[in-house]
Amino acid sequence: MKKILVPTDFSTCATAAEDFAFMLAKKIQAELIYIHVVITPVDWIKLTKDQENFFPETKAAIAKAKDKLNDLVDEAEKAGLSARKILVYNDGNEKIHKYVASEHIDLVVMGSHGQYGFRDHILGSNTYSMLRRSDVPVFVIKENNPKMKLESLVFATNFKEDTGESFKTVEKLSEELGVKLKVLFVNTPTYFMETNDILSIGKSYLKEFGNYSYDIHIIDAFKEERGILQFAEKSKADGIALVTSGKSDLMQYFSPSVTENLIAMTDLPVISIRKPKK
Known part of the structure; x- marks a missing residue:
């Protein structure tokens, strides 16, 4: 893992993500790329310097964003890390997730309040849009994140074959980060x-897609989310890893994913790995 993208709006929520990404980058000496989007009333890059003066508020917001991005880069470089910034001028058509491909990003770390209402859930915030569309793992960090270390991850799985490639991604990421995976099946x-059927299916799944041996943990719960949270608390895990199907924004409203529900329910870091498209 060489590059970590950190979208930020400089809020306290985003600061928590910045701190977590900083910790991960120091752990593996990855490059930090901070990206900030400034909403502009027009296509800013087409304006002349004189034309920019017609939009003093936007011009001031851009100057402030540049200063804050520079501060983040300076902090990382003082710690011996490689870092740079991307400032995006957005007139309503720019999407952060396209920079994942153009910058060859390996991991995205971003913040979320995790409490969305009807309007936010329909429209989709930047964070939830990334969860549904990103081709690389996305770490979602809450404002009240209680963990500033990453030594163990709960990987909740149904052992279905179509999630096998995603498990390989989680395993590789865990290996690079020096993280212990705890494989969990929630029996609803x-x-x-x-139990015997779960263990049989689980062992076949791990034999096919895993490179290491794992204990298979089973917990009974009425809902997947409750079981995952109960096990994470009991095992004192530092985070939760899940495979998400990457449904469209509209489909997500009618069928909210377990990943998004968990983000709303826990302050623990949650990493989402989107299931490969068929």
């Missing part, structure tokens, strides 16, 4: 399975 009344 809706999809109840006997």
Whole structure:
């Protein structure tokens, strides 16, 4: 893992993500790339210097953003890390997720309040848009994140074959970060399975997609989210890893993903790995 993208709006929520990304980068000596989007009333890059003066508030916001981005880069460089900044002028058509490809990003770390209402859920914030569209793992960090270390991750899985490639991604990321994976199956009344069947399916799954041996943990719960949170608390995990299907914004409203529900329910860091498209 060589490059970590950190979208920021300089809020306290984003600061928590900046701090977490800083910790990860120091751990593996990755490059930090800070990106900030300034909403502009027109296509800013087409303006002349004189024309910029017609929009004093926007011009001031851009200057302030540049200063804050410079501060973040300076802090990282003082710690011996490689860092740079991207300032995006957005007239409503720019999307952060396109920079994941153009910058060859390996991991995205971004903040979330995690409490969304009807309007936010329909429209999709930058964070939830990244969860649904990013081709690389996305770490979502809450404002009240209690963990500034990453030594163990709960990987909650249903052991279905179409998540196998995503498990390989989680395993590789965990190896690079020096993180212990705790493999969890949540047994719910809706999809109840006997323990022996879970263990049999799980062992076959891990044999096919994993490079290491893992204990398979099983917890009974009415909902997947409750089971994951109960196990994470009991095992004192530093974060939770999940595979998400990457549904569209509209489909997410009618069928909210377990990943998004968890982000709303916990202050723990949550890493989402989008299931590969067929």
